[in-house]
Amino acid sequence: MLAIEKNNGYQVLGVTISTYSKEEFFFLVQERLKDNDENSPPVFVVTVNPEIAIQSIIDNDFKEVLKTSTINTADGVGISWAIKFLYSKKIDRITGSDSFEKICTYCAELNQPAFFYGAAPGIARKASDILTQRIKNLHVSGVYSPDKPNIPFEDLPLGTQASLHSAAVVFVALGAPSQEKWIHENLGKLPNCKLIIGIGGSFDFITGNIKRAPLMFQKTGLEWMYRLYLQPARWRRMLRLPLFALNVMLLKTSSLDVQKPAEL
Numbered sequence: 001m002l003a004i005e006k007n008n009g010y011q012v013l014g015v016t017i018s019t020y021s022k023e024e025f026f027f028l029v030q031e032r033l034k035d036n037d038e039n040s041p042p043v044f045v046v047t048v049n050p051e052i053a054i055q056s057i058i059d060n061d062f063k064e065v066l067k068t069s070t071i072n073t074a075d076g077v078g079i080s081w082a083i084k085f086l087y088s089k090k091i092d093r094i095t096g097s098d099s100f101e102k103i104c105t106y107c108a109e110l111n112q113p114a115f116f117y118g119a120a121p122g123i124a125r126k127a128s129d130i131l132t133q134r135i136k137n138l139h140v141s142g143v144y145s146p147d148k149p150n151i152p153f154e155d156l157p158l159g160t161q162a163s164l165h166s167a168a169v170v171f172v173a174l175g176a177p178s179q180e181k182w183i184h185e186n187l188g189k190l191p192n193c194k195l196i197i198g199i200g201g202s203f204d205f206i207t208g209n210i211k212r213a214p215l216m217f218q219k220t221g222l223e224w225m226y227r228l229y230l231q232p233a234r235w236r237r238m239l240r241l242p243l244f245a246l247n248v249m250l251l252k253t254s255s256l257d258v259q260k261p262a263e264l
């Protein structure tokens with residue numbers, strides 16, 4: 001029987017990337033949503049891209065946060081390339097943007113309320129309006145767009161605290177590493193949360209606030225290039241891509257930190 005195994009996967013610059021296929025990942029998500037045992041721990045998902053891996057090297061707090069997550073998926077094409085390069089294994093990419101709407105459909109089917117946290121003012125609300133129209137029976141318990149990324153749960157408006165409290169799934173769109181840090185700090189205050197996931201710009205994509213790259217770019221791993229074209233201010237972040245590739249290549253040469261997952 002397939003079960004969630006925390007911290008089992010391929011090491012990429014010290015970040016563990018889970019080995020689940022896309023199918024297995026979404027199966028496990030559904031199983032967790034069906035599980036009503038109060039003692040079952042929440043599933044904390046990080047969708048890892050090369051910028052996150054580099055950030056974890058320079059930001060020790062973030063590195064520690066990534067050790068507490070339950071499943072780290074390969075979001076960026078750079079991560080799946082690194083696993084191919086280091087371990088000669090092909091793994092599925094599971095992106096925050098692709099997961100967002102899919103998990104919302106599971107919430108609707110399994111009657112689990114969702115909360116949309118993050119993005120610019122009005123965007124989470126708009127995303128909720130669009131998805132509740134598109135997905136029958138989707139219940140969004142609340143939305144909130146904080147004016148700064150690191151607001152503790154206790155400082156949120158009381159109504160927001162109450163609807164976060166009742167949510168089974170929380171989507172957090174603050175960009176990395178803020179969203180993962182916020183989750184780490186506040187997850188303990190969400191007793192009904194079964195699944196929490198950082199989804200970056202997904203509210204922007206659903207609302208059309210930012211256009212997602214055409215499928216051709218997504219399939220060829222060039223989504224980052226299209227986003228750079230739409231949001232040139234991201235150029236500084238993009239410098240991390242060659243840095244990531246260089247680090248992975250050096251890692252292979254030195255064979256340091258290249259560990260195979262337990263079952264392989």
Ligand code: UDP
Pocket residue numbers: 118119120146148149173174175176178199200201202203204
């Ligand atoms: N964001 C936010 N507060 C912040 C910084 C970012 O709510 O302080 C939101 C931003 O509006 C966007 C989302 O975080 O909706 C994702 O940002 P980014 O593009 O950096 O993430 P990526 O998709 O690259 O992971």
